Amino acid sequence: MSEIVPAPDLPSHTLTSEYLAPMRADTGVVGETALRHAYDLGRAALAQHQSLLDIVVMHHEALEQALTCEACRVERTRTLRAGGELLSELLSPFAMAQGAFLEANAALRSANDLLEHEAQRVARLLHDSAGQMVFAVQLALASLDRDLPEDLRPRLGEVSQLMSLLDHQLRQHAHELYPVMLEDLGLAAALGDFIENIRRGAGLNVVFRCTLDRRLPRELESPFYRAVQQAFANILKHAHATEVTVTIGIVRGVVACSIVDNGIGFAARPDGHAGPGLGLVGIRERMKAINGTVRVTSTPGHGTKIMLGAPLPGRKETSGVKRHSGRRPRARTAGAPKPARS
Amino acid sequence: MNRSASPSNVLQWPGTADIVMTINSDEDIVAARARGRALAGVLGFPPKDRVLIAAAISELARNIRDYAGRGVISMGAARARSTRGIGVIARDNGPGIGNVDLALTDGFSTSGGLGLGLPGVRRVVDDFEIESRAGAGTAVRVRKWLKADAS
Numbered sequence: 056m057s058e059i060v061p062a063p064d065l066p067s068h069t070l071t072s073e074y075l076a077p078m079r080a081d082t083g084v085v086g087e088t089a090l091r092h093a094y095d096l097g098r099a100a101l102a103q104h105q106s107l108l109d110i111v112v113m114h115h116e117a118l119e120q121a122l123t124c125e126a127c128r129v130e131r132t133r134t135l136r137a138g139g140e141l142l143s144e145l146l147s148p149f150a151m152a153q154g155a156f157l158e159a160n161a162a163l164r165s166a167n168d169l170l171e172h173e174a175q176r177v178a179r180l181l182h183d184s185a186g187q188m189v190f191a192v193q194l195a196l197a198s199l200d201r202d203l204p205e206d207l208r209p210r211l212g213e214v215s216q217l218m219s220l221l222d223h224q225l226r227q228h229a230h231e232l233y234p235v236m237l238e239d240l241g242l243a244a245a246l247g248d249f250i251e252n253i254r255r256g257a258g259l260n261v262v263f264r265c266t267l268d269r270r271l272p273r274e275l276e277s278p279f280y281r282a283v284q285q286a287f288a289n290i291l292k293h294a295h296a297t298e299v300t301v302t303i304g305i306v307r308g309v310v311a312c313s314i315v316d317n318g319i320g321f322a323a324r325p326d327g328h329a330g331p332g333l334g335l336v337g338i339r340e341r342m343k344a345i346n347g348t349v350r351v352t353s354t355p356g357h358g359t360k361i362m363l364g365a366p367l368p369g370r371k372e373t374s375g376v377k378r379h380s381g382r383r384p385r386a387r388t389a390g391a392p393k394p395a396r397s
Numbered sequence: 398m399n400r401s402a403s404p405s406n407v408l409q410w411p412g413t414a415d416i417v418m419t420i421n422s423d424e425d426i427v428a429a430r431a432r433g434r435a436l437a438g439v440l441g442f443p444p445k446d447r448v449l450i451a452a453a454i455s456e457l458a459r460n461i462r463d464y465a466g467r468g469v470i471s472m473g474a475a476r477a478r479s480t481r482g483i484g485v486i487a488r489d490n491g492p493g494i495g496n497v498d499l500a501l502t503d504g505f506s507t508s509g510g511l512g513l514g515l516p517g518v519r520r521v522v523d524d525f526e527i528e529s530r531a532g533a534g535t536a537v538r539v540r541k542w543l544k545a546d547a548s
Binding site: 087088090091094095098101102143144147148150151152153154155156 | 426427428430431434444445448449451452455456512513516517518520521
């Protein structure tokens with residue numbers, strides 16, 4: 056087998072003579088040693104974070120190379136079959152790992168839920184408990200004010216002012232963590248408040264059109280709020296927009312929301328960032344969790360439009376796909392074997 | 398279910414002791430894969446499943462080699478009321494796994510979080526059991542059933 060050398064244009068650690076040899080050999084079958092070698096090759100590629108496409112290209116070039124040898128040209132069928140067997144082996148580690156990606160995704164989603172829940176809890180604590188304590192102190196200061204000699208009152212006034220500042224900051228922090236308003240007054244009010252803050256804080260001209268005439272189910276409010284929040288984070292960071300229009304309403308049983316900006320669009324970003332990036336991944340994840348959809352259209356120089364939609368729960372499922380929270384591994388099912396799933 | 402049962406009762410798993418192979422070297426791993434692949438073919442598994450069964454045997458054997466140095470892989474036909482399939486048991490008398498749950502978590506296994514190793518095996522088979530005791534070795538039992546339309 057010494058006459059077989061790796062193709063010069065391929066890194067020798069991927070295309071090995073051992074991988075190529077069985078395709079060229081004139082024996083009838085691919086031996087287990089070669090199959091195992093292909094498996095280990097795929098395994099190593101996975102461990103080294105090589106792309107699946109690189110592996111397939113590597114395989115294909117090996118196959119091409121094998122087919123150019125005189126003997127194989129006569130026995131193409133055999134070479135192709137050997138190639139197929141080797142390719143299956145090469146890719147089986149990826150098949151094995153695929154489930155791990157799905158599980159990791161589900162785990163990530165539940166971790167995200169947990170974080171959201173914790174943020175909500177801490178925001179409540181800051182807003183309610185700490186806020187009430189500050190209020191009590193302010194009341195006590197006010198009553199102290201009446202009993203205090205005239206010359207000490209300005210100093211008490213300073214303390215009282217600091218308490219007001221503290222109160223304001225507590226509310227601000229609570230709001231950043233989780234808008235208590237969202238829970239108390241609903242999505243329309245919370246979005247209105249958020250957008251008002253953007254108008255004032257970022258100097259962006261934002262039009263907000265909300266046709267929601269009632270509160271949405273709780274499980275939909277937070278994802279939509281967070282998605283809009285994330286969209287604005289993207290806009291402020293990348294879009295160079297001056298105007299944004301946000302619309303939200305219910306269209307035929309679907310909560311529909313669009314965020315349209317007049318910025319530079321995706322392709323034109325100076326940071327060379329071609330895609331919408333992680334921000335949009337977060338939006339997609341939130342929408343996915345409520346069976347929703349995300350559509351993004353972006354033209355360089357003509358801004359970006361994000362459209363979010365999620366069905367109201369209780370509505371008949373016409374789209375057919377029902378979401379499950381994630382795949383559970385079937386470990387240790389020692390008792391009666393389950394019949395094979397078809 | 399029982400993670401601390403003695404590995405000696407492992408072979409009581411019905412029908413899984415037809416072929417017993419020692420795993421001590423790379424050549425043994427290749428041989429075990431070949432026997433498993435052939436058995437899967439005889440039992441009627443489609444080509445895709447034969448590849449996955451060989452992959453599972455690879456990972457089980459690798460586990461034995463890396464952690465215990467030597468061990469045994471046995472395999473045979475598995476039967477249940479309404480279905481049949483293949484059963485594979487990997488057994489060693491190595492140091493055992495201190496924390497089985499951790500060993501089944503991607504990232505704590507040898508695969509470095511890539512979904513190979515024991516977590517990977519668990520995903521490509523239908524039944525997966527592991528018994529391990531620190532100092533008393535490890536036994537992993539897996540079964541894969543023929544899908545209804547293939548049998």
